[in-house]
Amino acid sequence: MKPREAIPVTVLGGSLGAGKTTLLNHLLTNAGDHDIAVLVNDMGSVNVDAELVADESELTVGGGVTELSNGCICCELQDDLETAVVRLAQERSFDHLVVEASGVSRPGPVARLFVTSRAAARYDVAGLVTVVDARLFADTFVGGDPERTVAEDSDGTVQPLSDLLVEQVESADLVVLNKRDLVTDDEVREVRDVVEALRPSVDVVETTHGTVDVDHLLSDVHDPDAPVGWRAALEHESDDGDAAEVDGSGHDHGDGHGHDHGNHDDHGNHDDHDHSVVSHAEATYGVTSFVYRRRAPLDPDGAKAVLGDLPDSVVRAKGSLWIAGAEDVHYTYSQAGPSAYVTAGGPWIASLPEFEQDTYRRNHPEIDWHEEYGDKRTELVFIGRGMDEAALVEALDQHIREPGVSVDDGQYPVEAGSELALAEPEVES
Numbered sequence: 001m002k003p004r005e006a007i008p009v010t011v012l013g014g015s016l017g018a019g020k021t022t023l024l025n026h027l028l029t030n031a032g033d034h035d036i037a038v039l040v041n042d043m044g045s046v047n048v049d050a051e052l053v054a055d056e057s058e059l060t061v062g063g064g065v066t067e068l069s070n071g072c073i074c075c076e077l078q079d080d081l082e083t084a085v086v087r088l089a090q091e092r093s094f095d096h097l098v099v100e101a102s103g104v105s106r107p108g109p110v111a112r113l114f115v116t117s118r119a120a121a122r123y124d125v126a127g128l129v130t131v132v133d134a135r136l137f138a139d140t141f142v143g144g145d146p147e148r149t150v151a152e153d154s155d156g157t158v159q160p161l162s163d164l165l166v167e168q169v170e171s172a173d174l175v176v177l178n179k180r181d182l183v184t185d186d187e188v189r190e191v192r193d194v195v196e197a198l199r200p201s202v203d204v205v206e207t208t209h210g211t212v213d214v215d216h217l218l219s220d221v222h223d224p225d226a227p228v229g230w231r232a233a234l235e236h237e238s239d240d241g242d243a244a245e246v247d248g249s250g251h252d253h254g255d256g257h258g259h260d261h262g263n264h265d266d267h268g269n270h271d272d273h274d275h276s277v278v279s280h281a282e283a284t285y286g287v288t289s290f291v292y293r294r295r296a297p298l299d300p301d302g303a304k305a306v307l308g309d310l311p312d313s314v315v316r317a318k319g320s321l322w323i324a325g326a327e328d329v330h331y332t333y334s335q336a337g338p339s340a341y342v343t344a345g346g347p348w349i350a351s352l353p354e355f356e357q358d359t360y361r362r363n364h365p366e367i368d369w370h371e372e373y374g375d376k377r378t379e380l381v382f383i384g385r386g387m388d389e390a391a392l393v394e395a396l397d398q399h400i401r402e403p404g405v406s407v408d409d410g411q412y413p414v415e416a417g418s419e420l421a422l423a424e425p426e427v428e429s
């Protein structure tokens with residue numbers, strides 16, 4: 001049982017330089033009656049952000065600002081984060097915790113820590129707030145000229161910035177569209193439409209220098225079941241029950257549980273949400289989505305050619321891949337702006353021994369099961385602006401193969417969790 005005085009926690013995420021520290025300083029200087037504790041995560045060995053926050057407010061590093069440096073709290077510093085927030089709750093009294101995640105943090109895992117670890121007894125997630133640099137977002141997704149930049153992880157691996165931007169928006173309860181002064185009215189409308197397509201019901205506030213209403217920012221807005229655009233579009237398609245056709249989207253059902261980079265998809269849990277995926281956006285700026293679904297595999301080289309070189313009009317694509325010649329592996333595909341990769345998941349349910357299949361199907365009666373191919377399918381959702389749906393469908397259809405036909409490839413990884421990059425943004429020198 002959670003004690004009644006569980007402390008609300010707001011997780012502040014967003015890309016490098018989006019304005020998280022600026023917003024945090026605004027929050028602390030305008031905190032009013034709120035007694036806020038802050039935990040700042042920086043990737044470097046010196047926690048510059050913690051110093052900046054402390055400089056600007058009456059808090060001191062050690063006093064009100066806790067720092068976790070030299071790593072990322074969504075991965076290698078998870079244990080440190082857990083220890084730090086538990087200790088904080090024991091040692092000090094405050095009524096709200098704000099965690100500023102590093103620019104490369106994925107908000108989902110950070111929030112999960114407050115639900116699943118020892119910290120869960122002390123804290124309640126109030127909201128995942130994503131600060132978006134409106135200028136960068138417009139350049140990356142609406143300008144048709146994607147900024148080909150990457151974010152560097154603490155272990156030196158690089159992750160495409162567009163992946164992070166998309167993921168941070170897809171898991172947000174509140175999006176703070178910052179740097180409003182650097183975009184035009186038209187650009188901001190287009191950015192809002194893309195944000196809405198990625199995260200259909202999200203609350204969006206526009207700010208310059210992070211001047212957001214403090215009570216709004218700290219309010220209890222967390223909804224772990226809020227819909228995610230790509231999943232919502234897929235499930236809308238599944239609800240229609242047509243397994244072979246390509247379909248446009250309008251209304252949807254979404255279970256919206258946050259996704260992980262490279263995670264194996266679930267099999268379509270439905271809930272009672274009924275949200276519009278793109279209706280408003282479609283009507284104004286041409287943000288649309290459609291689902292491509294075939295009960296057949298794609299040629300491995302063909303899949304690489306098409307899915308590794310999607311037109312700029314596609315903002316986000318994701319789904320399941322059945323690859324000819326690798327008949328037993330359930331691949332997932334994920335594209336965000338200029339990056340695209342395929343991840344080997346576990347086996348298809350249809351590739352498991354029969355008794356395991358029976359058990360799985362008993363526990364998941366909602367699974368869309370084909371008499372001959374079971375759950376094997378090529379099923380991709382595309383979200384974008386001004387996409388040529390017919391051309392994309394035709395390009396994919398050219399690479400559809402007969403199930404069971406042997407295809408020579410070997411480049412697709414088979415070990416669960418391993419990835420094949422189909423497109424990577426160029427690293428800026």
Ligand SMILES: Nc1nc2c(ncn2[C@@H]2O[C@H](COP(=O)(O)OP(=O)(O)OP(=O)(O)O)[C@@H](O)[C@H]2O)c(=O)[nH]1
Pocket residue numbers: 014015016017018019020021022023049102103178179180181182207208209210
């Ligand atoms: N023009 C403009 N600049 C802004 C705005 N908000 C923040 N900045 C500037 O953008 C730069 C980055 O802001 P920060 O608040 O440090 O961003 P951050 O997200 O904390 O950055 P990292 O800690 O590096 O991830 C600073 O120079 C800010 O002054 C804004 O609304 N408009």
